[in-house]
Amino acid sequence: MNHKQQAEQILEAIGGKENLSAGTHCVTRLRLALHDEGIVDQERLNEIDAVKGSFSTNGQFQIVVGQGTVDKVYKELIKLADIGESSKDEVKEASKGNMNWLQRAVKTLADIFIPILPAIVTAGLLLGINNILTAPGIFFDEQSIIDVYPQWSGIANMIIVIANTAFAFLPGLIGWSAVKKFGGSPILGIVMGLVLVNPELLNAWSYGDAVKEGTVPTWDLFGMTVEKIGYQGQVLPVLAASYVLTKIELFLRKRVPDSIQLLVVGPIALLVTGFLTFIIIGPITFAIGNAITDGLVSVFDNFAALGGLIYGALYGVMVITGMHHTFLAVDIQLIGSTGTTFLWPMLALSNIAQGSAALGIMAASRDEKLKGLGLSSGISAYLGITEPALFGVNLRFKYPFIIAISSSAIVGLYVAASGVVASSIGVGGIPGIFSIVAEYWLEFAIGMAFVIVVPFVATLLYAKRKRDV
Structure with missing residues (x-):
């Protein structure tokens, strides 16, 4: 691949160097602050070989290039644009003018909670392991693993001590991140x-x-x-x-x-x-x-199916706007106040539905580049990162996105009505089952099977009929 040529094509598609204020990159994406995102030639951008998708979020225009390639394309891009390398913080600062007050508020919450997310997710996965060891009825009738094998009880107790630390001292983590964000x-x-x-x-x-x-x-x-x-x-x-x-x-x-x-x-x-x-x-x-916790609990106690239907349908939409970050704080508040959260299981299933729809496009497509994008973004969504699937595939063709959120709404209704709850926040995809309270594993597994199969099959059949991929 000629990286300089790819960078030239990307620069032309985004409106030239006059439209580029600052730019940086992460592991897979170019993260650009543009003066006017409205002049980006999206169709031309999608035709560039190095580009696997693009989307706008938090005032930044992000272009999915891929691991390894992104660094080389970025270096050529900043040379051509004559802007010099920028840090992520500098690009965030340059992007502020593209956001309204609500987007800035959501971004502030995201900037506070995302840095502490690895600690919370790790704690959630460890709690899942502890659930497997201590929950009765998973492998033995009315008994847990440590009931049958008491020699494992010490390991289980040590795991719960390590896992609970992040939640027990959560205000310390939030205090560190929040004060850092506020300056x-x-x-x-x-x-x-x-x-x-x-x-x-x-x-x-x-x-x-x-x-x-x-x-x-x-x-x-x-x-x-x-x-x-x-x-x-x-x-x-x-x-x-x-x-x-x-x-x-x-x-x-x-x-x-x-x-x-x-x-x-x-x-x-x-x-x-x-x-x-x-x-x-x-x-x-x-x-x-x-009051917020009691209100949510009351709604889902009295109108669980309706609440699940609405939240399941809207979560994918909230990811597009970045509003989903606000619900991370709500999940943490629910866990802190009640010990569980009924929102997070629907989040995990929504992510899987988006991944399945992207894989449906992969299976239906005759274009090798689209097949690769569908596969990589689908797997990413199965592991909790949906942006590549959403912006690179599903929103591009629209009907995969509609099929995914419809499937998510149906399964949201089912798991909410079944009372499925998570004891912690974990990986928001297939591994998320380890964060579900053990007695609800079967109901969650049924929901997971639904969002793996239905969006994939429905997207595949519709794409074959429409013949647009």
């Missing part, structure tokens, strides 16, 4: 998050029982009574506290001499934020978070 010192964010789960505080999971029993511990601050509670598994309190902490820190850094900043900025910022959090921020956001 403060990440180490102060970690400390602030850990303050909210200090063992001296009443555990948030025990709060409900303590309220009923009238045993909630309190502080007496000059006649003001403040509840002495922690915020384990909570999202909103640490997000709000991190924002306030950052603003106080930045305010102080501008006004305190460099020679005494170490002695003044951190202690004052943490102390003021801590007092504000326990007195005002924490109680308000804790109530809001619980």
Whole structure:
């Protein structure tokens, strides 16, 4: 492949170097900040040999090139455009002007939660392994593996200790990522998050029982009574506290001499934020978070099938807009408050449906390039990454996308009505079954079989009839 020639064709298709503000790349994609995405010649771009798909998200125009090739094409592209290499942060900054306030808000949440996702997903997979070892009825009637083989109990207990750590100290992870995003010192964010789960505080999971029993511990601050509670598994309190902490820190850094900043900025910022959090921020956001959780639980308790139908249908649409990142926070909040989430199983099945539709196009196509794109993006979706399948294949032909979200809606109705829940967030595809509570494995497996077979067959048959691939 002539990488310079491919870069020239890409540059022409996106509107020339005058339309390119900044650019970087990841493992498989060019990530470009364009002045005007409306002038991109999408048809011409799709015909370029190196291009396997393209899509716009969070103000960036991303072109799927492929591992190995992307670095070579990128180097030629920036030479031709005469823009120099840019970091991901620089491209994000250059892309801000292309986003409205809602997109910026969603992007902020994504930038906070995506860096901590590996820890959460890893914990979810380890919890899945623990489920296999400890759940009764999977391999033996009414008994678990450790009931039959007690020598495995120590391993199971060690796994649960390792897995639970990410969730037990989740505010510390969120505090680090949020303060870093807001422009403060990440180490102060970690400390602030850990303050909210200090063992001296009443555990948030025990709060409900303590309220009923009238045993909630309190502080007496000059006649003001403040509840002495922690915020384990909570999202909103640490997000709000991190924002306030950052603003106080930045305010102080501008006004305190460099020679005494170490002695003044951190202690004052943490102390003021801590007092504000326990007195005002924490109680308000804790109530809001619980209200959101109670509202969702109530909807799915009373209208489970309808809720599953709607969420299953809309999740693929939300991925297009980037709105799906907001539900990561909701899933974490549900797990923190109730111990499980009923939304995540539908997410995993929706991803599989998109992958199956892309594989249907692969099977129907006579074009070798499209076959390769359908195969690679379909497998990627089966492992939880749907953007290549969505933007490279399904939305390009429209009907695979419609078939996928229709299948996802049907299976969403089924798993929601069946009460399927996940104990954690894991890989959002076929491996996701390990995050499902063991007693619902059969129902989830039935749903998984549906979204593997139906979108594939329906897309294949429709594509053969339409003959457009």
